[in-house]
Amino acid sequence: MTTALRIRHLDKHFANGRHALRDINLDVAQGDMVALIGASGSGKSTLLRHVAGLVAADGGSESLIEIDGQCVQRAGRIHRDIRKVRSQVGFVFQQFNLVARLPVLVNVLVGSLHRASWWRSWTRMFPAHERARALDALARVGIADCHAQRASTLSGGQQQRAAIARALVQGAKVVLADEPIASLDPESSRKVMEILAGINREDGCTVVVSLHQVDIAMKYCPRVVALNQGRIVFDGPSSALTPALLHELYGVQAEELLRPAPPASEGASVHVLTPPSAVAWPAKVAAAA
Ligand SMILES: Nc1ncnc2c1ncn2[C@@H]1O[C@H](COP(=O)(O)OP(=O)(O)O)[C@@H](O)[C@H]1O
Numbered sequence: 001m002t003t004a005l006r007i008r009h010l011d012k013h014f015a016n017g018r019h020a021l022r023d024i025n026l027d028v029a030q031g032d033m034v035a036l037i038g039a040s041g042s043g044k045s046t047l048l049r050h051v052a053g054l055v056a057a058d059g060g061s062e063s064l065i066e067i068d069g070q071c072v073q074r075a076g077r078i079h080r081d082i083r084k085v086r087s088q089v090g091f092v093f094q095q096f097n098l099v100a101r102l103p104v105l106v107n108v109l110v111g112s113l114h115r116a117s118w119w120r121s122w123t124r125m126f127p128a129h130e131r132a133r134a135l136d137a138l139a140r141v142g143i144a145d146c147h148a149q150r151a152s153t154l155s156g157g158q159q160q161r162a163a164i165a166r167a168l169v170q171g172a173k174v175v176l177a178d179e180p181i182a183s184l185d186p187e188s189s190r191k192v193m194e195i196l197a198g199i200n201r202e203d204g205c206t207v208v209v210s211l212h213q214v215d216i217a218m219k220y221c222p223r224v225v226a227l228n229q230g231r232i233v234f235d236g237p238s239s240a241l242t243p244a245l246l247h248e249l250y251g252v253q254a255e256e257l258l259r260p261a262p263p264a265s266e267g268a269s270v271h272v273l274t275p276p277s278a279v280a281w282p283a284k285v286a287a288a289a
């Protein structure tokens with residue numbers, strides 16, 4: 001088994017004293033599709049942010065996160081070559097994180113910048129083959145006809161698909177998706193989950209996706225890792241997650257996980273944020289209208 005993600009003895013106390021992660025140990029094989037489930041506040045986002053190298057864990061000497069054998073952080077210190085590791089990791093967030101004023105195609109091309117020379121990324125001159133690749137990725141997620149629109153004009157589901165296209169263009173080997181469907185209506189959610197499952201199946205991409213609903217985790221992910229109060233309480237086949245087991249693991253909070261996704265209007269869920277520090281956004285790209 002080639003290990004795509006390796007986590008050892010990860011603990012995290014926030015400055016306010018909250019013990020958000022408790023001795024997390026996890027291996028994810030290359031090509032796996034894993035759901036990270038847990039009630040609100042169980043530590044899903046915190047864990048994914050640690051894997052992305054956005055947050056440093058507590059400084060225990062055995063604490064370690066590796067992606068594809070490359071160190072993300074060790075003993076509470078983010079590795080100095082983190083940008084190199086991040087170039088292989090695609091991030092998909094609940095709030096999409098596209099640059100609102102930029103055309104969809106440019107947002108997707110940002111995924112290619114780690115392959116560009118500094119002057120190309122500075123001048124935003126994307127070569128024809130990168131543009132063709134970005135258009136292909138948009139076609140693959142079903143929104144090629146939106147490529148010239150500003151990101152802010154897309155519906156929530158379309159924005160999430162653009163964010164996945166960006167990860168495709170990046171050539172990410174590992175995709176980390178933090179509640180990617182939490183702001184979407186059921187039909188858009190289904191589409192986004194199918195696209196994630198498609199890149200896992202067809203490109204061999206390792207996908208770790210945090211989800212609120214067990215039914216969706218069971219439908220798309222053969223393996224489930226369940227967190228409760230910062231601890232892994234279950235790691236196994238999703239088919240083993242019966243309502244009875246969930247009640248045993250979560251008590252009354254199980255209801256939150258067993259509740260099907262509430263219907264939402266896609267138009268009401270448009271959120272475009274400025275980019276996170278996770279992505280290397282050249283000033284010129286982020287500033288361009
Ligand atoms: N920056 C922070 N400072 C203090 N506490 C935090 C911070 N981020 C998250 N937490 C706490 O850590 C716990 C896990 O949060 P989170 O990872 O966001 O949970 P989830 O994504 O599963 O809803 C929660 O109790 C939350 O309040």
Ligand SMILES: [Mg+2]
Pocket residue numbers: 044045046179
């Ligand atoms: Mg979260």
